Amino acid sequence: MPAIEGQRWSCHSCGNCCRTLVGHLTYAERLRLDEQKWSEKLGVSAYVRSGRGWALNKHSDGACVFLDPQNRCRIHSEYGEAAKPLACRIFPFSVRPTQHGWQASLRFDCPSVTSSKGEPIAQHRRWLGQLVAELDERGEARNEAILFQRGIVAADEEVEALMARLVKWVDDPKRALSERLAGAARLTATLDKAKLRNIRGSRFIELLDLLMASLPAECRLAAPAPSPRQRAMLRQYAFAHAEHVSLADLQSLRARWSNRWRQLHSARVFLRGEGQAPALPGFEGVPSFEAIENVMPAPENAQAIDDLLRRYLVARLEGRSVFGGGFYGWPVFRGLAACWLSVAAAGWLARYAAAASGRSVLNFEDIACALGVVDRAATRLPALGTLAERTRVGYLLEDDGVARLISACPFTVRHDHQ
Numbered sequence: 001m002p003a004i005e006g007q008r009w010s011c012h013s014c015g016n017c018c019r020t021l022v023g024h025l026t027y028a029e030r031l032r033l034d035e036q037k038w039s040e041k042l043g044v045s046a047y048v049r050s051g052r053g054w055a056l057n058k059h060s061d062g063a064c065v066f067l068d069p070q071n072r073c074r075i076h077s078e079y080g081e082a083a084k085p086l087a088c089r090i091f092p093f094s095v096r097p098t099q100h101g102w103q104a105s106l107r108f109d110c111p112s113v114t115s116s117k118g119e120p121i122a123q124h125r126r127w128l129g130q131l132v133a134e135l136d137e138r139g140e141a142r143n144e145a146i147l148f149q150r151g152i153v154a155a156d157e158e159v160e161a162l163m164a165r166l167v168k169w170v171d172d173p174k175r176a177l178s179e180r181l182a183g184a185a186r187l188t189a190t191l192d193k194a195k196l197r198n199i200r201g202s203r204f205i206e207l208l209d210l211l212m213a214s215l216p217a218e219c220r221l222a223a224p225a226p227s228p229r230q231r232a233m234l235r236q237y238a239f240a241h242a243e244h245v246s247l248a249d250l251q252s253l254r255a256r257w258s259n260r261w262r263q264l265h266s267a268r269v270f271l272r273g274e275g276q277a278p279a280l281p282g283f284e285g286v287p288s289f290e291a292i293e294n295v296m297p298a299p300e301n302a303q304a305i306d307d308l309l310r311r312y313l314v315a316r317l318e319g320r321s322v323f324g325g326g327f328y329g330w331p332v333f334r335g336l337a338a339c340w341l342s343v344a345a346a347g348w349l350a351r352y353a354a355a356a357s358g359r360s361v362l363n364f365e366d367i368a369c370a371l372g373v374v375d376r377a378a379t380r381l382p383a384l385g386t387l388a389e390r391t392r393v394g395y396l397l398e399d400d401g402v403a404r405l406i407s408a409c410p411f412t413v414r415h416d417h418q
């Protein structure tokens with residue numbers, strides 16, 4: 001389980017996940033739905049083709065066909081929690097097999113997670129363990145090699161040392177969020193460029209400690225404003241997170257092509273960043289780029305936003321959903337850079353949310369909504385794992401780009417935590 005100080009969660013039956021997620025099914029789960037005669041009871045197919053697999057069917061508004069008007073699951077009501085597909089039962093956790101067992105992470109596309117409502121997450125350890133045991137029976141555990149850089153496999157103790165130090169750094173409430181993020185981004189950029197082939201084991205850990213010791217001074221160096229090209233890349237990165245392919249899009253070739261055409265057009269508009277911004281799924285209203293850029297932070301929300309982003313980052317790092325099998329097989333430093341950039345993308349999307357609602361000041365819900373979009377699909381949206389995205393992240397690691405974009409984020413307003 002990820003150790004996230006102050007993080008709580010219980011399901012409050014908002015039905016959000018049943019409307020936004022695609023519930024993939026195993027063969028055994030399809031058989032069970034057939035045996036329970038759901039297609040006859042519902043009057044529509046209980047499941048449909050999704051790519052090469054199968055998924056729970058949805059109504060045209062995106063709601064799962066099993067969701068009842070009280071936001072309850074019909075399978076759960078009739079046959080109990082254990083009868084639901086594993087994908088539904090495990091949400092908002094995601095799990096990943098490692099050579100030491102299963103590693104859980106927490107997703108921030110659930111409103112009860114972003115607002116930290118319910119029981120302390122450690123209390124869910126037992127039932128999550130039971131679900132994971134089912135995955136063990138399916139034989140899904142595996143080993144994986146994690147790369148630092150191309151051709152350099154990271155040793156376990158090196159990865160553990162790096163992650164322990166990063167978690168401590170981003171989890172430190174005495175330092176402003178902007179400093180923690182910019183510091184982490186600069187450390188990542190330095191390690192990405194370092195020639196690590198001969199700096200391994202205890203020498204790597206020594207190097208890490210030296211770099212960590214210099215981080216506070218590094219953070220006092222103000223990052224210059226991002227260049228127009230870096231800003232354009234952030235807009236495109238935010239757009240890549242916000243793009244949503246619905247189940248209907250996956251099912252029809254025509255819908256897939258028209259979706260693809262719309263995406264290409266929107267990507268060009270995001271690159272230019274002028275005039276009216278394209279509509280994004282999950283947001284109400286369509287603002288202009290100018291209105292988005294003019295949205296200001298509200299200092300009175302800073303503490304709550306800081307806490308939300310701290311929990312999100314610790315969940316990503318603790319759950320290892322930042323590199324390797326947890327993030328498209330990316331090498332460690334590129335994956336970490338993508339993680340820091342996802343916060344900058346959430347900042348941009350939060351501005352979009354505020355401007356789309358006609359406000360010029362950010363509130364907590366804007367960030368929570370943006371983080372829900374960024375963390376949708378547990379950061380495994382296929383478009384984000386492509387070579388194009390990896391190249392974009394690599395480019396932004398140059399010239400202090402990640403730190404510059406983070407420092408220009410609306411929520412990295414300086415405030416005193418002492």
Ligand code: SF4
Binds near residue numbers: 018109
């Ligand atoms: S989004 Fe979260 S709170 Fe809402 S129904 Fe799903 S698990 Fe429950």
